[in-house]
Amino acid sequence: DAKTTQPTSMDCAEGRAANLxxxxxxxxxxxxxxxxxxIHSQGPQYIIHGLKNNETNEMASLIITEDxxxxxxxxxxxxxxxxAVYYCIVRVSGANSKLTFGKGITLSVRP
Amino acid sequence: xxxxxxxxxxxxxxxxKKITLECSQTMGHDKMYWYQQDPGMELHLIHxxxxxxxxxxxxxxxxxxxxxIRTEHFPLTLESARPSHTSQYLCASSEYRGQGGxxxxxxxxxxxxx
Numbered sequence: 001d002a003k004t005t006q007p008t009s010m011d012c013a014e015g016r017a018a019n020l021x022x023x024x025x026x027x028x029x030x031x032x033x034x035x036x037x038x039i040h041s042q043g044p045q046y047i048i049h050g051l052k053n054n055e056t057n058e059m060a061s062l063i064i065t066e067d068x069x070x071x072x073x074x075x076x077x078x079x080x081x082x083x084a085v086y087y088c089i090v091r092v093s094g095a096n097s098k099l100t101f102g103k104g105i106t107l108s109v110r111p
Numbered sequence: 112x113x114x115x116x117x118x119x120x121x122x123x124x125x126x127x128k129k130i131t132l133e134c135s136q137t138m139g140h141d142k143m144y145w146y147q148q149d150p151g152m153e154l155h156l157i158h159x160x161x162x163x164x165x166x167x168x169x170x171x172x173x174x175x176x177x178x179x180i181r182t183e184h185f186p187l188t189l190e191s192a193r194p195s196h197t198s199q200y201l202c203a204s205s206e207y208r209g210q211g212g213x214x215x216x217x218x219x220x221x222x223x224x225x
Contacts, residue, residue, distance in 0.1 A: 034213070043201050043216025044154070096161060098144070099203075099214055100170070101154040 004088045004102055011108040018075040020105055022088030025069045031092050033064060034099070035073045037084040044087065044101070047073065078109045114138045117202050117217035124192055124224055132187045132220045134202035143185040144214070145169070145177060146201040154201065160185055192224040 005023040012018040024033065034049040048055055048062045050071075055062045061074040075082055087104040091097050115136040124130055136143065145158040146169075156169030160179040174196070175189050185204075189196055202217045 036214075041148070041150070041199060041219070041221075043203070043218055044214070045216070046213035049213065098156060098159065098169075099205075100156070101146075103153055 004090055006086075006088055006102070006105040008103070009106040009108065011110055012078050014080060014109050014111050015077055018078040018082065018107055018109070020073040020075075020086050020088075020107060021070065022072070023070045024088070024090045027068050027090050028092075031090045033062065033068075033071050034089040034091055035060070035062065036087045036089065036099075036101075037082075038087070038104070039081075039084040047086075075107075078107075080109050080111065083107060083109045115202060115204055115215050115217040117200075117220050119220060120218060121221050122223070124222070126191075126193055126224055128192050130189050130192055130222070132200050132202075132222070134185045134187070134217060135183050136185075136204040136215070137183060138204060138206070138215065139182065140204035140206045140215075141182065142205045143179065144203045144205075145175075145185070145187050146203065147171060147173065148199045148201060148219075150199075158187065192222075194224045197222060197224050 032049050032051050035047040036044040038044045047059050050062045064071045085104040085106050118133045141162045143160045146154040147157050148154045155171035157171050157173040158177040160166045166177050175187050177187050199219050199221045201219045203214045205214045
C-alpha cells in the first residue's frame with residue numbers, strides 16, 4: 001500500500017471548519033483513501049473513504065485532488081469532541097487488504 | 112453503538128501469568144484483527160483472521176497467539192506475561208464490500224504486567 005504523509009498536529013477554533021491534509025503521491029489506481037480517528041486511546045473510528053470522487057457523509061467531507069496525490073478531510077463545524085488523532089490511510093481494494101496505521105495528525109479543537 | 116466487545120477493559124497481572132483477552136463481534140464479519148498500541152504510538156497489526164480456523168501473524172512480531180473457532184470470537188492469549196507485554200490491545204472486524212470495507216474497532220484492553 002502507498003505511504004501517506006500528514007502534518008504532526010494542527011488546531012482550529014470550535015465551530016470553524018477543520019481541514020486536515022494528507023499527501024499520498026505514490027497512490028496507485030486501485031487504492032482508496034481512508035480516514036479514521038482515534039479519540040483518547042479508544043478504538044479508532046471509521047470516518048470516510050473515497051477513490052477519486054469527493055465524498056460526504058454525516059461526519060465529514062473528503063476532497064481528493066484530480067491527480068489523487070493528496071486529499072483533505074474536512075470537518076465542517078469542529079467541536080471539542082472532535083479533538084483526536086486522525087489517520088489518513090491508503091489501502092488497496094481487495095478482500096484481503098489490511099489497514100496499516102501511521103502516526104496520524106493530532107487535531108486540537110480550542111474553545 | 113459498538114458491535115464488537117473486548118473484555119476486560121483493564122487488566123493488571125503479575126509476570127508469568129497466562130492471560131486471555133476476549134474479543135467478540137455480533138456483526139457476522141468474517142475478518143478479525145488484533146492491533147497493539149503503546150501509549151502515544153502507532154497501532155501495529157499483530158494477528159488477523161479471514162475466517163474460522165484461519166489465523167495469520169501480522170506486521171509486528173508478537174509472542175501472543177490467537178484462535179478462531181467461531182466466527183464471532185477471536186481471543187488473544189499470552190502464555191506467560193512479561194512487563195514488555197504492557198500495552199493496549201485493540202480488536203477489530205471487517206467485511207468485504209467490494210471496496211475493502213471499513214473496520215469496526217472495540218474499545219480495547221489496557222494490559223499492565225507488573
